Amino acid sequence: MTTTPDAVTLDAVDPLAAFPAKFVRSPEVRAYLDGNSLGRPTTASAEQLASFVSEQWGGRLIRGWDEAWYELPLTLGDRLGAATLGAAPGQTFIGDSTTVVLYKLIRAALTARPDRSEIVIDTGNFPTDRYLVEGIADELGKTLRWIDPPIDGGVTADHVRAALSENTALVVISHVAYRSGYLADMPGITALTHDAGALVLWDLCHSAGVVETQLDDWGVDLAAGCTYKYLNGGPGSPALGYVRAEHIETMTQPIQGWMGSSSPFEMGPGYAPHHGIRRFISGTPSIVGSLAMQDMLGLIEEAGISAIRAKSVALTEYALVLVDELLVPLGVTVSSPRDAAERGSHVTIDHESFANVNAELWKQGIIPDFRRPHSIRLGLSPLSTTFAEVQLGVEAIHAQMVK
Structure with missing residues (x-):
């Protein structure tokens, strides 16, 4: 387990904390980290x-x-x-x-x-x-x-x-x-x-x-x-x-x-x-x-694009902290900019084992994105992604790598 700030605390003080509940959340998906490929539907859209x-x-x-x-x-x-x-x-x-x-x-x-x-x-x-x-x-x-x-x-x-x-x-x-x-x-x-x-x-x-x-x-x-x-x-x-x-x-x-x-x-x-x-x-x-x-x-429109960008930066910063602590010591490489001013809303990490790791994560209901030959992208959609999902996802990658 990580020693970084607890995701529950980060979610509790998140100014946009009310928004994840406005999206359809399947019980089969424990963490969705692929919003940069396909965003979750809103509950309003379902209706x-x-x-x-x-x-x-x-x-x-x-x-x-x-x-x-x-x-x-x-x-x-x-x-x-x-x-x-x-x-x-x-x-x-x-x-x-x-x-x-x-x-x-x-x-x-x-x-x-x-x-x-x-x-x-x-x-x-x-x-x-x-x-x-x-x-x-x-x-x-x-x-x-x-x-x-x-x-x-x-x-x-x-x-x-x-x-x-x-x-x-x-x-x-x-x-x-x-x-x-x-x-x-x-x-x-x-x-x-x-x-x-x-x-x-x-x-x-x-x-x-x-x-x-x-x-x-x-x-x-x-x-x-x-x-x-x-x-x-x-x-x-x-x-x-x-x-x-x-x-x-x-x-x-x-x-x-x-x-x-x-x-x-x-x-x-x-x-x-x-x-x-x-x-x-x-x-x-x-x-x-x-x-x-x-x-x-x-x-x-309700949240405002400035607040959305701020949450995006916070999520990707948190992901990088977790990756540095849990995955970099295992040989994982960060392939995204470290400077938030030069980074969008996803973080790319690389390791030769990631094709197999990603397949196992999907079976567990943890859904990041995989790009050949060996990249996992953590796509963090600010209004629908929680800090808890980020923590669960990175910890699951770590668990698969040390099996």
Whole structure:
């Protein structure tokens, strides 16, 4: 057992202590430490999803589009922008998968810099981002400039400065590195990119909902992210997209669907883009997939993103204290930044035994995340994760390693 401060005491003085009870908690799951992959459902969502079928879908049927659903990708986008992104209304939309939104925004950015031939991206970026950029570069004849960050870190301003040139059209970076949890310098890197005459697209998948972000104030051009991690929208819930106001009318997105046309219900013979951010919507949005996100946004609005970030830091700091005491002496390596200012809401640890350890933990109802070849990620979602879960999880890893 650890000699660090007791988790029960930490939970008792937690300013957000009332929030974990607002999430569905299965008795089979003793500790859930994978909120950076899939967030728990809220209890409000469990009730809303059931009532939606009978009252909204079943009761209103097709009338629901006129009454609320048609505007939902934009009204929900505005709400998300205000609560978590630092984005004024009219710049954020909900819809499609993260991959599709990233594709649309990357292509749109490149149309805005047609005389530039290079895209900057890093080898540590999430596979989807890298695969998309490779495919688009092949399609359009662009050159990739690769940044190779350390495995326990991420992309720094110095990395970007060295990769930029007069040929750079677009820089694509994750705000929080999916493996290490490294929190990139969004305002600094954005400013550097603009100084070179290029645009920047930030992937917010591992930061939206847990890291204070000011997209407008920091001059961000484009951003995309999923909503099923810290925004708790549920498996496959639709992605978010952000386009800075000054770019909306000048960029052309490549997937011209009927919901983004100027007159979607006219069913006209040709496509003309809608004014405003709606032009970045393509097909019919997922209404069911947007329901749970609304309930989570209610909790985020209630708690406040600053308090959520403070709890995130406290949870990851506590996890590191436990790891240092219990696991590092057994040969475990910490592969996340030690400085909280450079860390998102997950901690990555490495050991060659972790594939087997993780499998055993799952059997016990203790659920961290495993990444090949030998990483365990402790994904700590501030509103739903308790300090007791963190303690139980790290102690269980220790118990498996000394068996």
